[in-house]
Amino acid sequence: MIDRIAALGSKGLETLQALGRSGMFLFHALWALPNVRVNGPLLVRQIFSVGVLSLIIILVSGVFIGMVLALQGYNILTRYGSEQALGQMVALTLLRELGPVVTALLFAGRAGSALTAEIGLMKATEQLASMEMIGVDPLRRIISPRFWAGFYCLPTLAVIFSAVGVLGAYAVGVVWLGVDGGSFWSNMQNSVEWGEDVMNGVIKSLVFGIVVTWIAVFQGYDTVPTSEGISRATTRTVVYASLAVLGLDFILTAVMFGEL
Amino acid sequence: MRTRTVELAVGAFMLIGLVAIIFLALRVSGLSMQSPDETYRVYGKFENIGGLTVRAKVTMAGVTIGRVSDIYLDKEDFVGVVEMDIYDSVSNLSTDTSAAILTAGLLGEKYIGLTQGAELDNLTDGSEIYNTQSAMVLEDLIAKFLVGQVSSDDP
Numbered sequence: 001m002i003d004r005i006a007a008l009g010s011k012g013l014e015t016l017q018a019l020g021r022s023g024m025f026l027f028h029a030l031w032a033l034p035n036v037r038v039n040g041p042l043l044v045r046q047i048f049s050v051g052v053l054s055l056i057i058i059l060v061s062g063v064f065i066g067m068v069l070a071l072q073g074y075n076i077l078t079r080y081g082s083e084q085a086l087g088q089m090v091a092l093t094l095l096r097e098l099g100p101v102v103t104a105l106l107f108a109g110r111a112g113s114a115l116t117a118e119i120g121l122m123k124a125t126e127q128l129a130s131m132e133m134i135g136v137d138p139l140r141r142i143i144s145p146r147f148w149a150g151f152y153c154l155p156t157l158a159v160i161f162s163a164v165g166v167l168g169a170y171a172v173g174v175v176w177l178g179v180d181g182g183s184f185w186s187n188m189q190n191s192v193e194w195g196e197d198v199m200n201g202v203i204k205s206l207v208f209g210i211v212v213t214w215i216a217v218f219q220g221y222d223t224v225p226t227s228e229g230i231s232r233a234t235t236r237t238v239v240y241a242s243l244a245v246l247g248l249d250f251i252l253t254a255v256m257f258g259e260l
Numbered sequence: 261m262r263t264r265t266v267e268l269a270v271g272a273f274m275l276i277g278l279v280a281i282i283f284l285a286l287r288v289s290g291l292s293m294q295s296p297d298e299t300y301r302v303y304g305k306f307e308n309i310g311g312l313t314v315r316a317k318v319t320m321a322g323v324t325i326g327r328v329s330d331i332y333l334d335k336e337d338f339v340g341v342v343e344m345d346i347y348d349s350v351s352n353l354s355t356d357t358s359a360a361i362l363t364a365g366l367l368g369e370k371y372i373g374l375t376q377g378a379e380l381d382n383l384t385d386g387s388e389i390y391n392t393q394s395a396m397v398l399e400d401l402i403a404k405f406l407v408g409q410v411s412s413d414d415p
Binding site: 041044045047048051052055091095156157159160162163164166185188189190192193194197198202 | 263266267269270272273274276277279280281283284285287288289290291
């Protein structure tokens with residue numbers, strides 16, 4: 001019985017320590033950037049591997065989610081004779097919720113796991129240690145560009161996701177199902193507010209970008225340097241990042257739209 | 261060469277992001293470039309504002325000519341005060357313009373409809389619209405209808 005309580009206590013302390021370590025880690029990594037000449041090319045390469053390579057999956061899933069929303073929405077709205085509200089429904093759903101959240105989940109699976117595995121393997125093969133040995137700060141050279149790339153890429157991908165989703169909904173709703181194109185757009189423009197909807201979606205995805213990248217990079221950096229440790233860290237990245245995104249989404253929605 | 265491909269791809273990625281946000285701004289949210297501050301403010305007192313909200317449309321003959329900027333209670337007369345920002349381009353509303361709170365469709369959003377009067381003087385910044393007509397509240401209508409029904413049944 002006493003052992004159980006002790007085990008619980010040590011688990012709690014461990015979690016607390018990990019939290020503290022990750023906070024210090026985030027602080028140091030962000031503090032390390034401002035040298036554009038050295039870090040610019042590194043950052044470009046990271047934006048390529050984090051953002052550009054995630055573009056295909058974002059485009060494809062954006063089109064399909066937009067099309068499915070239009071199809072489902074049409075079937076329900078047409079029952080009340082208000083299928084011209086389709087554009088409004090699809091745009092608000094995408095901009096406020098699905099764009100940021102689904103992009104963040106896909107990003108955690110596609111880019112987050114890759115970041116964790118890459119950094120974890122660097123640690124396991126002692127590349128990070130040898131970098132420190134020759135006087136290069138791995139935080140500055142390896143971690144910091146990946147952070148900034150993640151912060152920049154996720155909002156961009158979320159915006160692309162929403163735009164492509166709206167176009168997919170247009171293809172299904174207007175071209176295929178025959179909703180009037182003029183009322184599709186004008187209803188959308190009347191109900192969607194730039195600051196309220198678009199900007200809040202961007203802020204959401206910015207927060208998700210910070211959290212997902214932070215979790216991914218920290219799990220890689222903090223991994224147990226064995227092959228099993230890397231696999232476990234990668235799993236943890238996807239699970240923690242997804243849960244964090246969904247939980248934070250509720251809080252952010254409550255603050256932004258719930259008049260809290 | 262390899263670096264160049266990467267840089268090109270990243271540049272294209274940034275460009276696609278920019279195009280997407282411009283698309284969301286202009287096409288989806290209908291953001292227009294006109295500066296929003298060319299307005300003058302008038303107010304009207306209503307017995308009941310119903311479900312009118314801030315930023316609702318102010319229209320005349322169905323055309324949007326302004327927005328509701330503020331709603332509050334007049335604590336002396338116990339009526340709702342609605343402040344409206346009217347575009348400067350519509351500067352020739354007469355002082356006896358009437359304002360009514362209308363509903364788009366049966367259950368749609370509330371908006372204000374203005375009707376031009378006959379006076380020669382025009383409304384200016386800070387003037388009051390005296391001819392006001394309250395919102396139609398569905399419950400009141402139903403209550404009136406029920407009362408009418410009962411009294412007409414009486415011999």
